[in-house]
Ligand code: B12
């Protein structure tokens with residue numbers, strides 16, 4: 001999407017999760033500018049990449065953007081960074097590129113923090129303009145074509161992700177989405193969504209909107225257009241449970257259009273947990289959404305939060321809930337105060353580390369009530385499978401193949417190995433202490 005904002009330029013995308021040979025691309029492509037994106041656990045990786053870029057050729061202009069850069073730009077006030085992009089690329093990237101290629105100053109480019117001649121970072125104006133998603137150019141998927149066969153969602157590979165909205169009207173305290181978008185929500189009109197879907201080659205598509213079914217009228221029209229347009233793809237999406245409960249008929253319609261799996265933000269097995277994270281939802285609503293999806297044969301990928309403050313009983317309660325509800329696909333993440341969120345503002349004094357690589361939601365950066373090893377044993381234990389019955393049912397229903405089950409089991413077995421979490425734990429870990437030392441030596445890197 002960032003690339004689509006500068007169609008007049010020649011571009012390359014290097015997905016370093018799949019191809020780490022940065023030097024080869026730099027040598028071959030000889031770029032004038034290098035732009036990177038970074039989530040919070042990727043801050044050091046992003047800085048390292050830009051360090052390598054500057055070592056290759058110091059005149060290359062470097063810019064970093066995305067969630068972490070927007071919420072904590074000062075973490076990128078380091079010598080290898082020339083500018084930090086704030087917010088969505090559509091707001092500023094073409095003007096930034098135009099200024100850099102014309103060797104102009106960046107004073108007139110809004111939504112950018114840049115390094116001036118004295119090496120000081122200067123904050124530009126933050127614009128309030130809304131992005132018209134109806135006029136968005138199509139993402140440059142041609143630039144990631146070589147990686148497509150490796151992109152997946154659940155067991156579907158290759159997969160293409162599609163974002164049809166920005167922002168979220170809710171205010172969960174652990175989430176940075178509403179902070180990033182400063183509370184605003186923007187949606188892509190149905191016709192533009194269809195135009196994009198029609199260009200996609202993979203059989204499987206994932207809508208990565210945080211809550212795809214937030215505006216029933218729009219999503220109704222999209223489903224109608226998919227069917228009348230004769231598109232025959234399979235879809236998965238991310239949803240809140242209350243949207244499903246409000247409009248169960250929409251699920252039926254989407255199943256006819258090709259919906260087969262939903263990443264469901266269940267977050268917890270109790271009302272207390274939902275209240276603690278300000279989810280604005282109840283367990284009754286979650287239960288009803290689970291029922292609606294299961295009645296429609298939709299695979300639920302349940303996303304749950306684990307609180308570092310949990311006791312053994314809390315873990316047991318969640319495990320029982322997952323089994324009772326027959327949720328076959330699960331994602332457990334540890335409640336983490338990501339910088340820029342309400343939770344961070346509330347709990348920053350309790351943080352055990354400033355090492356961002358621990359903020360991957362698989363490590364407890366807050367104190368745990370249980371001894372830490374025991375906490376990770378219970379956390380990992382949530383991934384242990386006791387009953388293969390529900391999977392057999394999915395295979396019988398043609399929703400999964402035996403091969404999918406085998407691959408899934410391998411992944412779950414890996415997640416159920418508790419010792420791997422200890423390795424990078426802020427208190428017990430071996431790897432963290434080395435990183436923290438590196439951070440302490442590097443005066444430019446701010447602590448959380
Ligand atoms: C799909 C998704 C994933 C996928 C793919 C991630 C990826 N790197 O693309 C997977 C499953 C792998 C994943 C994993 C994780 N994710 Co995730 N994920 C998402 C989700 C739902 C959608 C991302 C997306 O495609 N958005 C659509 C595009 C349009 O938005 P975008 O990527 O932000 O890019 C726009 C702007 O940020 C900006 N921009 C971005 N980069 C750059 C760079 C430059 C130079 C410029 C100019 C602009 C720019 O311009 C873009 C628009 O044009 C978001 C929620 C969200 N709504 O964003 C969470 C989200 C990004 N994930 C999050 C988290 C925490 C994680 C995990 C750490 C843990 C977890 N719970 O899963 C892991 C970490 C992975 C890692 N690599 O370390 C957080 C990030 C918070 C943060 N402070 O970093 C988010 C925001 C969710 C949340 N509720 O807070 N995730």
Ligand code: SF4
Nearest residue numbers: 168170171172175210
């Ligand atoms: S967790 Fe989901 S529902 Fe809650 S604020 Fe974030 S995007 Fe919205």
